[in-house]
Amino acid sequence: MMQHYLETKKQYPDCILFYRLGDFYEMFFEDAQTVSRELEITLTGKDCGLPERAPMCGVPYHAVDTYLNRLVQKGYKVAIAEQMEDPRLAKGLVKREVIRVVTPGTILSSQALDETRNNYLMCIVYLAKSFGIAVSDVTTGEFLVTEVPAIRALLDEIYKYMPSEIICNEAFYMSGVDLEDMKNRMNFIISPLDNHYFDEDICQDTLKRHFHVERLEGLGLEDYKIGLIASGAALLYLLDTQKNSLGHITKLLPYRSGKYMVIDTSTRRNLELLETLREKQKRGSLLWVLDKTRTAMGARMLRSFIEQPLIEKAEITKRQDAVEELNGEYITREELIEYLNPIYDLERLIGRISYQTANPRDLIAFKNSLQMLPHIKHLMEQLTAPLSKDICGQLDTLEDLAELIGRAVVEDPPIGVREGGIIQEGFNEEADRLRKAKTEGKKWLAELETKERERTGIKTLRVKFNKVFGYYLEVTNSFLSQVPDDYVRKQTLTNAERFTTDELKKLEEIILGAEDKLFILEYDLFCSLRNTIAEQVARIQKAAHSIAWIDVLTSLSVVSTRNGYVRPKINEKGLIDIKNGRHPVVEQMLRDDLFIANDTYLDNGNNQISIITGPNMAGKSTYMRQTALICLMAQIGSFVPAEAANIGICDRIFTRVGASDDLASGQSTFMVEMTEVANILRNATKNSLLILDEIGRGTSTFDGLSIAWAVIEYISNTKVLGAKTLFATHYHELTELEGSISGVNNYCIAVKEMGDDIVFLRKIVKGGADKSYGIQVAKLAGVPDPVIMRAKELVEELSDADISARSREIADAGRQASHKKPVPKLDEVDLKQMSLFDTVKDDDILKELESLELVTMTPIDALNTLYRLQNNLKNRW
Template sequence: MITETPMMRQYNEIKKQHKDALLFFRMGDFYELFFEDAKLASKVLGITLTARSKGESAVPMAGVPHHAAESYIRRLIKAGQKVAICDQLQDPDEAKGIVDRGVTRIITPGTVTEDTLLEDKSNNYLMAVLEAKDMMGLSWVDLSTGRFEVEDVQKERLFDEFARLNPSELLLPEETAKNNTSFMERIHAECDVMITFRPDWEFAGDTAYRILVEHFGTTSLEGFGCEDVGPALGAAGAVIQYLKETQRTSLKHIMRVQKYRLDNRVLMDKATQQSLELAQTIRTRDREGSLLGVIDQTKTPMGARLLREWVISPLRVSADIKYRQLGVKELFENSALRRELRDILGNIYDIERISTKVSCGRANARDLIGLKQSLSKLPALKEKLGFCITDILASLEQQLDVLEEVRILIGASIVPDPPPTIKEGGLIREGYDASLDELRYVSKNGKSWIANFQAEEIARSGINSLKVGYNKVFGYYIEVTNVHKDNIPQSYIRKQTLKNAERFITPELKDYETKVLTADERARDLEYDLFIQIREKVSVYTARLQRTSEAIAVLDVLATLANLAAENRYIMPEITDDLELKIIDGRHPVLDRRLGGESFVPNDIHLDGAQDKIMVITGPNMAGKSTYIRQVALLVLMGQMGSFIPAKEAVIGTVDRIFTRVGASDELSRGQSTFMVEMNETANILNNATERSLIILDEIGRGTSTFDGISIAWAITEYIYQHIRARTLFATHYHELTELALLFPGIRNFNIAVREWGDEIVFLRKIVDGGTDKSYGIHVARLAGIPKEVIQRARIILNNLETATLDVNGKPKFAPLKTEQEKKQPKQLKLFTSKQDMVTEEIKKLDISRMSPLEALNKLDELKKRLEGE
């Protein structure tokens, strides 16, 4: 039986309130964990698992030093754990019994603010989701920056927003887990996110509204433009309630809630974001190799985070795009100014996150010095911007607040190179506080004061042998030998009698003793109090610091895009409200940089949006079809960010959405095959694209039989042309689709140029007019190392397929059965043999362009059965 000590009783009571978190229980210089928490921490952190007591009373126990706790907490958070910090709330020396303890903060993946726990180039979002009929209410906050937003979205777009925002932690009503198991299964399957369930009442509209107005100190949300928000309002209330519960400190740096504007953003579904590799690559999930990884030359963390937002969520309104473009253009053309601005920006720290740490009471002295050093660069930055003429740069100059009073305060109060802790002293400058200076003087100059005091007492008493000493029992004393006892001043107070001498004290010596013995401790306490006061004074400027950091971020991104353009021969595309898409000598922004501009083959595109709407692109494997169509999407996206693009000339009629259907993989956890994933993504395009969208298709229909595949691909292309009329690039191996150009004037054929010499081919990587009837798949197979015997056999089969030869029994001769055992096996149906041309003609006769996709598929299925019967 385990005997519960008073300390363990205290631990158990606190642990009951935080069952879902690892409890870091402060005991002296360590944070200790007990029971299952200790076992889990030991496994994750690789620390020793010990025991408190022995035998049946043994309690599993593990600990980490409190001064190094942050590094251990970081590893636990990355492992998906929550950590409750239980600190000592009183000085152990003052405690009469058990030291008072309490949880001062709960750290979760979505609520971290420490630099070591965060990725400086990405936002760290805590998101809440509330379902309401056909809508989903979303609210997300980055606690480290104070950014707080809401959005109501259609249910089918929820996972697109997950992909865009990449939250670290998700808050859901408890009822969601009980009533929507399919939704929960999909989250677990597709999202790498910690899920925290909260009481349903926290998401209730009235409760949420009250929580929000109380937090902002307003009577309504009208000033934030959020009075008409739907279920997202409930999600926002749950976010604030959760932060109050976990942080237990000021949240005043969250100063506003904003409604995310969908009407001025290019929407991209999850599949598009992933296939275009905007922020990370598909295979490695790394930033390097993605569009963001290639173009990010930002100098500040704030700029890096903003650039990611611009990449993931480009603008839709042409006027807003041009507003950014002109700023990039001015910095592009003025290389000296661009260079000077970027040099200054390189010396600015993360003001946005430092101001949050200050506001939350978590900044140390080094944070304040970093803030001071950053602010010292702002006057020069503001002066340089004063020469700019474009509206966006002029507005940034106005928004940039140099905050001279903050810089002066920190400079006058904090030493240039302070220690990392704030309770050990050494933070405050000499001359800032007279009381602190006196304590430091007493502490550092004790010996000289004693020597002076002794000399004064000798002179006053005339006793040359008088000396001042010290011991731990009696403290400071004046010692006089018995020879001079008649000359002892009356003001002396006897303290101790020795064999040959007497020891005395005086009020002055006693006062000094009190000062010198406690000077160090009192100085440390005073420094801490002074630092807290200074930090609170700086926190008053949080709003101004946030506005300034926003201006710095925008300037950093504009200067980065200008520098990128200057270094890589980018041009400013013409942005219009027409539907024309024209790019001359366009280059893939990632491959162009990685391969080198001279070795990458540029290509053109011209869809006028009126007549020419669809490009059907055929050509061999490995020739560059997929690269080309992705390139076009990325160049349009960059243009609508406000960036210059790698091309010789460009006109971009703005797009409202970008869709890609490129590649596919099984989603076995959801019971979906490769082909089902392909069809789901295609259905999303057909149901949501508009005439202003850009559609990128790669190999539609390859996940099923050839007959089904070509039928679906044909029907989809016709449907896009007839009903959606969106600008579309379709890369395909189905050469039959080239005949669409004979039926519809707005569909044009293109192919990747190839040169042949015997069995060898050379991919020229150039898009040219016209279709092709070869895929060169066997050539690619040979390059991949397929055995020579297989390659030779494949060539025979391909030759017979292409000539559609039949034997005397009307059976295909390209793969005759050779063994009796093989003859007994079921024969596989061969669809495109000598009837191939007839099949194409039959598809044309159906006129499936006038049908819905479902009707078209039914008709094609009927045709398939009829032809198979014939």
């Protein structure tokens, strides 16, 4: 047995081997030590012919999922070696085989998975400086493929799907992607596969065999040469690890990332689309607001909508029409919701049925879900919106399968498939006959017990049963003298003796034989039923997809009516016109009527860039985020929180919001900021929406202002970029750009001063703020009074050195020469005249030099002092 264990382990060197021995899965040697450490279970040993006992530990087979899930969540792969024959019938060594390899991307256990999100395995192939990407969720049968040309686009796809496992070719490690950084951020495992997985001929053959096609053009892969290899490798990996036909993976969907709005990593994080920035929780995210779905399929589909907004007006309008109709058909919508409530996760149920791991209770849940479909279809037939009619037409009610399960399986079956008690009476004649024999046998035993009591006069005589001795007659010691001669002793107890008779032996053979045969027959009937359902996987997946659509549309309708959302108009002219828009999440967090609504107007002409000034905490970031979220909501087909809205389709939304270090990768706050700005300026188009908050605040005043100024100039140039932009800043000098650069307009957050205090009015008004109210905000935050008083003194001393005057000169120069040459850049003017701290004089430096006690200074103190004085000299103008 140990030799077989070691041979099996050699075939799966990167896996922990769960080796079935009776009622336990055992692990040996290094695997045992790893599992003992990770799961905190006792490490023992076993004699196996070696000089020392082999380390060993084990887990009960009936509770294996719990231990398996914990190991997989820690990033381990587990190979399960199962007993393939009954040990009682085996001759010699019990036959064992690895029936499945469980990895983070292929785990099926409902305990380990979040039903509201997919569990993706991603295969990445790097070839010819491009990336082929295949994504699969084995729990639902979803299988997608695409190609991207650059690392940035690859990262966007990875963050969109958030896979729990990535497999790749060796060349991917040389592509320039920082794999360790990705693993640390996203907590997935990544492993290279052998080269044969990426052989183009093997990949083609694997795809053709699985999808039963002669040519790959039938799968739409003619334009996806690298994607073909990625999808073939992914499928081959799944076949090798899952050890079954994967019959529930019925189609492969190629897609182009350009079909949807591209949302990069920073934007997903900053807009808090799926989870909050700090706590990483659903509550407080856009998904939290929009998700009123009732099924797991609907929850996953809504998540994908938010991750992939549409950019085709016709598709957006179809969704809006369906939501609007449901808003008007309130009674129909509420009835649909009632019928959606009892529906289980059909996609993952059919996955377990295909894997042959579904138990009898899974089938009952499946049947109960299917019984809702005819009622839902009847209600959908009353709707007239084109999308609703399409969904209704696609919805197969699967009544034949519901009726079959209802006839076959009892309403309250056991969980186990080998325990009997599964099959309904009347479904199978042989099962009925065996069940009757079992029932009649119990009646015969009762009659025998009564007869033997009367014959022997032993009133306490009982017919009993246990698994070791079978059926027996038990007589207490006080009546042993009355036992007849034809009783054969079976077992002696302290207080009683156990006997058998020829008649009891015959009854035992009939009863136990019938029971064993019945259990075997019921198991066979159940497996046959499960296979019959698995053959209808395509119908079931299609129905599940329709139910998900209905669930999402009703959810969006409920949210729109409950929260007072309106249907936005959709245009392709680049106009964003929002009347009294509100932040969808913040308004839900606040009490009624506390959120202040604001307008937004952007276009590709005179209103291209809005420079927004005002104090911290006044609501600039909230206002800009709400604009982005309203645009995104409109493009998923949702109604939006506004009085009215006309939304121009955006191909991308970019955000640069807040300050954060990335110390793990060695990047400072400013480096992170500049990296994100670089990504935006290189990838945005004139149809993009840019949300830029406090550009340049992570460095010196001069550098920061220069960068912010240059960024605005670059964005405003319609020949270079020309994107619609909301630009929040504390550099009031940038307000001088209004009038000097076409398309730039000033807005500010209104505040009301009350002595030394301020009140935030949260209202966006035309014009620029002339100060940031930083000291007042510091006071509101609870900074001690002495610090506040000293800050006021310093700001008065420094006010004469304000650089805004010089900024006005630059802007005026630009206006005067606008018909002859471009607006002057900051690097074209004398920045020395813009110094904020014009206070250092030569006499001050000389006096400090004269007063230095060089004898008592350490070398490092002397160098630091020299460095500081030299900087003072450089900046003394």
